[in-house]
Amino acid sequence: MPRRTATMLAASMIAVALLCAGILIPVKYAEMSPGPTVNTLGEAGGEPVLRISGRKTYPASGNLNMTTVRVTGADYRMNLVEAMYGWLAHDNVVVPHDTLYPDGQTEEQSTQENAEEFSQSQESAKVAALKELKIEVGSRVVVATVVKGTPAEGKLHAGDVIKAVDGRPVEEPADVAKLVTRNKPGEDTVFTVVPAKEAAEAEKAGREPDVTERITITTAKAEGKPDRAVVGIQAGTDHTFPFTIDINLADVGGPSAGLMFALGIVDKLTPGDMTGGKFVAGTGTIDDDGRVGPIGGIAMKLVGARSAGAEYFLTPADNCEAAAADIPDGLTLVKVDTIADATKSLAKIKSGDTAGLPSCAKG
Template sequence: MRAVGAARSRDLGRAPGRRAPRSRLLLGLLALVCLALLVLAFLPLPYVIMGPGPATNTLGTTADGKPLISVPKDKDHPASGVLSFTTVSVRGGPGGTVTAYDLLGAWAAGHRAIVPEEQVFPRGMTGEDVKRENAAEMSLSQEDAIVVAQRALGMTVPETVTVGAVPQGSPAAGKLQVGDRLLRIGDRPVTGSVMLRSAIQSYAEGQSVPLAVGRAGAEQQVSVPVRVVDGRKLVGVGLKVAYALPVKVTIDAGDVGGPSAGLMFSLGVYDRLTPGELTGGQRIAGTGTMAPDGTVGPIGGIQQKLVGARSAGAQWFLAPAGNCSEVTGHVPDGLRVVRVQSFQQALKDVEQIAAGTASALPTCS
């Protein structure tokens, strides 16, 4: 018995010695896992998280209590309805950081899109570049919206079209200069940027377009060949347009940037310049770029904007026709989406919503 007991004692005495290397290995692996988790917590990843942002009523006021849309007192018709532009919250990109934990949280939260950073921001763009571009797009969006609304009211809004940029290697290089005022194309006066672009389409590829321009106080004649890019004819210049607005209107959208609020700005301006309530008390939100000719263009983040609109209490949503494929199957309960292609159509749709006769309006389904 003692021999057996002694043998057992020796076995027990050696056991801790055999397990010691295994314990150190487990501790080492645990340390590596902790280090990996720590790295994941701070390692930036090339993705952007897009989520629902706030909806802002164009007929409402800013944070300091001033009207978001300001018009002269003698032209103003205050409105109490809701015509909201919608936004997307963006995390990541230039100046921001997205980690694996952020991506996991976005996936779990739902109503968020995770997209590669390069699909949202051009490579090499800085945070300051993003701010400047967003501010410029917002300013242009507001100007176009004001022009479209005033023209819809029958007002004449003259345009001055000048050359804003001449890219190197373009057909116009060496022929047109930045600052040239475009006076005539052929024998037709240039009345606006839309008219000019349309007129250029009547020329064949390689054919020279005769242009009369104002330069240094004198009129000059130039001839620029037409080039076809992506199926569209152009002479290779960037245009700069200045409007002479008959009624001064200003829009204060705060720190929101980008061009996607154009449609709702135009409807808001129209409502403020006309008597009565355009919305009829309905809560309407929407999105879409606005071209000077009244065309509504598609935008990004439509699914997140739908969620943001419904969270803000909207019952109706005006969506660009070009976004319909992204809308179908992603409409929150209680929200009715109306497909729009132009300002005039959107205006009629809102009037029908206000009148309670909107059952036959076009949708994205």
């Protein structure tokens, strides 16, 4: 066999071996890519994303699209070839596996955490939207969690409304711990509560709950603090609304759609179109006071939004620098710190007076 032919054959065999090795060798990386966008003013799966009953609503055209990111699963083991392709692809991002699934988090744990964050983001979106519209939102102190193996287990339940502790009224979550710790470990504490089922039925019927229970719990010693009394619950705040707002969206998790849900609610509860028929997308967490927080995967969300047809993208202020590093052609980034910022910017977009829109600058 001629030397040249033998050399080429050897090189080909080495290349094949390297390719096989690349396919077989797992690497500790995960991939992020643009996910679908959903218009909060429209439908998903044949159902309205936002359904409001008990209050006058108004038709809304245009788009206020929430954006998503696709990620590989916690159990997926990327190989070297896939990682290299992801590094070279413009629309994908390869990151260390622990970035998406820290501390060995499983697929099930990640899904549960995302579902909880998504549920909380919906609640905060409703509160922020109604506050923006100056519509009163009620609040009450509830049992958020009950720790397994503690005195409260089986006596108090998540969702129970805490009215008083030892006869003293409860106004905010911090009051519960203060009142419990007035007792010593081993002493009885009396909780006056509205059971979660009764509270839910009363809210649905639009009435005040009229059933309360007095529950006596013997306190235990706090771990590491033997002089401190505890019962084993965490108190939280639950909100009550003057009408019903349902957010219907499956297979989505995490808190990053909060801003766009809130804006969709505001649009449906006010006459006219907030966007003037324009295609606006965006992202951002939101808290009860309407403050917008940063999210992950901003670059992927910009690509997904522009691919769907978005002209403007509402961008959390803390994501602005990263977002401005690579803006898809035809997409204008609009910087937002609060829901009020977002509504003001939407008014400018609607009017066509976009010269003064707050923008994202490169670092």
